[in-house]
Amino acid sequence: MSANPMHSADIVESLGRAIGREHVLTEPAEREFHAMDVYNARELPLAVVRPGSIAELQAVVRLAAAAGVALVPRGGGASYTDGYLPATPNSLLVDTSRLNRIIEINTEDMYVTAEPGVTWHDLWQALKEKGVRASFWGPFSGIKATLGGSASQNSASLGSGNYGISADAILGFEIVLANGEILRTGSFAAANGKPFFRWYGPDLTGLFCGDAGALGIKASISLRLIKSPPYFGAASFGFETFEQMAAGMAAVARENVSADNFGLDPRLQQGQLGKANAKDAVAAALAVAKTARNPLEAAGKLVKMAAAGKRFLAGHNYSAHYTVEGVSRGEIKGKLAVLRAAMEPHGQETANTIPTVIRAMPFMPLYAVLGPKGERWVPMHGIMPFSKMNEFHAKLSRLYADNAARMQKLKVDKGGMFLAINTNAFLYEPVFYWEDDRTVFHNRFLPQEYLNLLPKYPANPDGRALVRELRGEIRKVFASVGAVHMQVGKTYPYMEGRQAEAARAIREIKKELDPAGIMNPGALQL
Ligand SMILES: Cc1cc2nc3c(=O)[nH]c(=O)nc-3n(C[C@H](O)[C@H](O)[C@H](O)COP(=O)(O)OP(=O)(O)OC[C@H]3O[C@@H](n4cnc5c(N)ncnc54)[C@H](O)[C@@H]3O)c2cc1C
Known part of the structure; x- marks a missing residue:
């Protein structure tokens, strides 16, 4: 520059x-x-x-x-x-x-246009009043995460089971280019066009999805709307091994019946439970009750949750959690039946407390930016075809085993979270926790009352250095199975090893814009 x-x-x-x-x-x-x-x-x-x-x-x-x-x-x-x-x-x-205005909610043409600083939570709330929702409707971090952030690095989670990632919901952008001019994409760029359709010739919208802000600054984002599905159901399953969970998640994904899904390894399961405090439990129970369609159903849901209590995952190392959506009870029943049949050879059904709570409170406070015991936290992720899940897991397990003594000595721990995207992709999210002091970020991002509940740790530069080293190794393991990344930022090797013509094209586009x-x-x- x-x-x-x-x-x-x-x-x-x-x-x-x-x-x-x-x-x-x-x-x-x-x-x-x-x-x-x-x-x-x-x-x-x-x-x-x-x-x-x-x-x-x-x-x-x-x-x-x-x-x-x-x-x-x-x-x-x-x-x-x-x-x-x-x-x-x-x-x-x-x-x-x-830049936090919702510019237009158009329930006739079924799109919404908003400025980039609108959070997924605020968008969801505003659309809910009109009985509609974006097809993909946010990352779990949506209480803070914005449309602009997700559009620029791609996000998965709410709706990813059958609607894919954030980019799959995006119809068009207005981008402020480096010269200050505005570039429109999709049907918005056509003569007299409205942002109702993504496709008109080559996909300029896609060029800016996941660009990490390297090609311009998003000034508005238009998303496709669907009617809010009136019914949902939930199911959870437990497994002995990663391989069983992964096979089950892939089998369900191929059926294309789930709305949301995620898998947890033993460390993450404990974290979920360890984190639950009385205040959150009450809030979750109230929120779950609110998702019920009548008081009787609400009471039923709460009784089931209470009966399952904290033992609902006892005896299972891994777990996978699902919601399905539909226009009628019959559709929910049918989708759950397909889901259970796909999962049956791989896992055992257990209480559906986790997906029920998450559906009720999809955008929880971001307490997870510290571990359940106040440790530092950082996730990584890679997206791979189902055929590579076990190879990646085996290589990662070997890396952890080779470094187990160092990790234990330097108070570094790890966990894993998993997500199937649509019918064709598996997201593997390794997570690190390590004892270390908090930063300005944690102290300002989290409420003081919550911070007060957590233990503090002295600076642990050696532990931090080990996490950095292992992250570098994991990037190589991801590359070895041909994994790709959404949140590329300045961390993942987007240009490294890229096919020569694809690399040249992206450099030329950058130079032009x-x-x-x-x-x-x-x-x-x-
Ligand atoms: C507790 C927790 C849970 C999470 N859960 C999920 C999850 O479920 N799914 C998931 O995918 N991710 C998740 N994340 C990761 C992250 O929150 C999301 O990916 C989210 O999209 C980030 O949005 P943001 O607004 O915070 O973006 P930022 O972090 O502010 O920015 C992200 C990138 O976008 C660029 N950018 C931001 N705005 C613009 C703009 N207007 N124009 C151009 N470039 C821009 C930035 O330069 C940066 O490169 C989670 C994070 C946390 C802390």
Whole structure:
């Protein structure tokens, strides 16, 4: 990136004139917090800027381009792959929290258009009132995670069983390019077009899905709507081994009947239970009751949950959890029957407490940014075909076994979470926990009352270094089975080993859209 020696005080002054000085944060504490994710920190930006409209966002981009300053977008700050961490101090962090308007909910044409700083939680609430929902409707982090963040790094979870990932719900974008101009995609770019359909010639929308902000800044996002399914059902299964769970999850995925699903390994199962405190349990019970269609059904659900209590996964090492959706009780019954038949050879059905609670409170507070005992936490992930699940698991288990003594000595632990996406992909999420001191991020991201409940640990630089080393090794294991990644950021090797023509094409596109390289340098290894 070619830096222009314009003085940072001048930039701050110009930005202040464009968007209001109070929306240009230069205090070291603000710059430090906003430029740090749950796992890492890189360079401190010159300032954090908070444009309040798309026109202000364009003004910020034009000023940065003129000054040769990099722009690094930040949504909810809930990712952990250095995506919004500046690679150079000559950067402005663009915080989208004031770009939080839902522009249009169109229940005739079945799309919604919103600014990038709208959270998945707020979108869900606003749509619920109108009886509709986005087809993919958010990551579990949706209380903070934004549409812009998920669109720029792809997200899976709510709705991924049959609707895929965030990109599968997206109809079109408005992107602010490095020259400050707006580029529209999909039917929105057609003469007199509305953002109701993604496909009109080559898929420009797809170009910006998962670009980590390296190609431009999303100014609006349009998503496909469906009517909120009026009925849902839930089922959970326990397994002895990973292989049984994986085979069961793949078998169910192929049937295309589940709405949401996820699997847990022994460590994550314990974590889920260990984390439950009395206040959350009451909130969860109330929320579960609210999802029932009448008081009798509510009472039934709560009695079943209470009976299952905390023993519902006893005796099972691994578990998989499902919800199904439908327009009638009959559809739910039919889908659950198909699901159970697919799972029958692999696992044993158990109480469906976890998916029932998650359906009731899909966007829980993000307590998980620390482990259940206050440990540091960071996940990784890779997406692979079903045929590679066991090979990956065996290689990962070997890596952990080879490092077991070091991990134990340095107080590093690991777990795993799993998700089937549509009928054709398996997401494997290894998670690390280690005893270490908290950062500014944790202290500001989590409520003080919650932090007060957790133990604290002294700094553990050796444990931290081991986690870093193991993450590097796991990236190689993912690559060895041809896995791909959603949250690429500045962590996963997008360009490394990429087929030559594909690599050349993406470099040329970057050069065309962002010739001076001011858009999130380093993201996607560009
Ligand atoms: C407890 C917890 C649970 C989670 N659960 C899930 C889950 O279920 N599924 C899942 O997929 N992920 C999950 N995540 C990961 C993460 O929260 C999501 O992937 C989410 O999409 C991040 O959104 P964000 O708004 O916080 O993005 P950020 O972290 O702020 O940014 C992510 C990337 O997008 C870029 N970006 C942000 N806004 C824009 C914009 N307007 N234009 C261009 N680029 C932009 C940033 O530069 C960065 O590269 C979880 C995280 C936590 C902490």
